Amino acid sequence: MKFFDDIEVGAREVLGHHTFGEAEMIAFARAYDPQPFHVDPEAAKRSHFGALVASGWYTASLWMRYFVGFNVRTAEAQRARGERVPVVGPSPGFSNLHWLKPVYAGDTITYATEAREKTVSRSKSHWGILKAYNSGTNQYGDLVIDFESVVLLERRGS
Amino acid sequence: MPDIFFEDFIIGEVKTFGSHEVTRDEIVTFAREFDPQPMHLDEAAGKASLLGALAASGWQTCAIMMRLICDGFLVRTAGMGSPGVTENKWLAPVFPGDVLTLRRTVLESRTSRSKPDMGLVTFRFELLKANKSPAMEQVCVLMVGRRNPGARLA
Numbered sequence: 001m002k003f004f005d006d007i008e009v010g011a012r013e014v015l016g017h018h019t020f021g022e023a024e025m026i027a028f029a030r031a032y033d034p035q036p037f038h039v040d041p042e043a044a045k046r047s048h049f050g051a052l053v054a055s056g057w058y059t060a061s062l063w064m065r066y067f068v069g070f071n072v073r074t075a076e077a078q079r080a081r082g083e084r085v086p087v088v089g090p091s092p093g094f095s096n097l098h099w100l101k102p103v104y105a106g107d108t109i110t111y112a113t114e115a116r117e118k119t120v121s122r123s124k125s126h127w128g129i130l131k132a133y134n135s136g137t138n139q140y141g142d143l144v145i146d147f148e149s150v151v152l153l154e155r156r157g158s
Numbered sequence: 159m160p161d162i163f164f165e166d167f168i169i170g171e172v173k174t175f176g177s178h179e180v181t182r183d184e185i186v187t188f189a190r191e192f193d194p195q196p197m198h199l200d201e202a203a204g205k206a207s208l209l210g211a212l213a214a215s216g217w218q219t220c221a222i223m224m225r226l227i228c229d230g231f232l233v234r235t236a237g238m239g240s241p242g243v244t245e246n247k248w249l250a251p252v253f254p255g256d257v258l259t260l261r262r263t264v265l266e267s268r269t270s271r272s273k274p275d276m277g278l279v280t281f282r283f284e285l286l287k288a289n290k291s292p293a294m295e296q297v298c299v300l301m302v303g304r305r306n307p308g309a310r311l312a
Binding site: 028031032033034035036037047048049053055056057060061062064065068072089090091092093094095096097098099102147 | 241
């Protein structure tokens with residue numbers, strides 16, 4: 001990630017694209033979310049979804065995969081330019097997560113993040129608090145997931 | 159066939175379900191696939207981080223909660239999915255060996271005018287460690303089929 005000071009509110013980054021495969025959707029759901037419409041294509045056909053749909057937590061976890069991948073690439077570029085890579089702290093959580101549309105096998109989701117608000121941590125002045133708006137959009141341009149996250153990010157010169 | 163319906167969730171009711179022992183293996187396996195940050199993969203990096211030791215990805219903690227929700231009641235419920243999570247707080251890191259249980263509180267329940275076959279139930283879900291301290295807290299809405307679709311609630 002960039003240093004807290006260098007992040008521009010409103011800046012949006014595309015993190016990556018993922019095409020959902022039936023086998024991976026079922027594997028995740030068997031481990032963590034074995035509802036019939038996530039693990040059984042026949043049962044899913046009879047459900048109001050009409051076909052197998054991804055667990056919402058699979059859709060969310062994949063956002064994280066592409067977010068981390070984006071940050072790794074950013075860090076590599078920073079190191080290549082001889083810059084220091086900022087320390088990212090743990091996240092206290094997220095809010096207003098919406099699963100807006102079902103994700104079906106074969107759908108391609110574009111994951112993104114957008115900086116929304118910056119606050120300087122009062123107690124720990126070397127950290128800034130970044131609020132971000134995160135999303136996944138399908139191949140038809142429909143939002144399938146969005147949520148707001150909070151992350152602690154190192155300030156420059158700290 | 160489901161035997162738990164919308165009408166069965168009583169506002170204010172608190173129940174505890176299941177238990178899940180978190181292993182180092184599942185933390186690292188999940189992190190490799192979804193959240194390959196050093197503190198989720200490696201003991202030394204975990205110790206050096208603010209988490210204090212190798213700890214599970216927060217998204218994995220959400221997934222473990224979902225599994226406890228499924229095993230606890232949702233696979234027997236006329237569940238129709240979820241519109242989302244109002245708030246999710248990661249209150250404490252989850253370490254290998256932690257045994258997590260689910261505490262469910264029914265906060266709110268309402269029927270849908272546009273979809274008379276279902277209702278919306280708002281829950282507070284908490285993941286508790288063995289000493290009852292909360293590791294994660296979440297307010298989540300589930301869509302649940304009604305036992306008697308279209309019937310008017312008192």
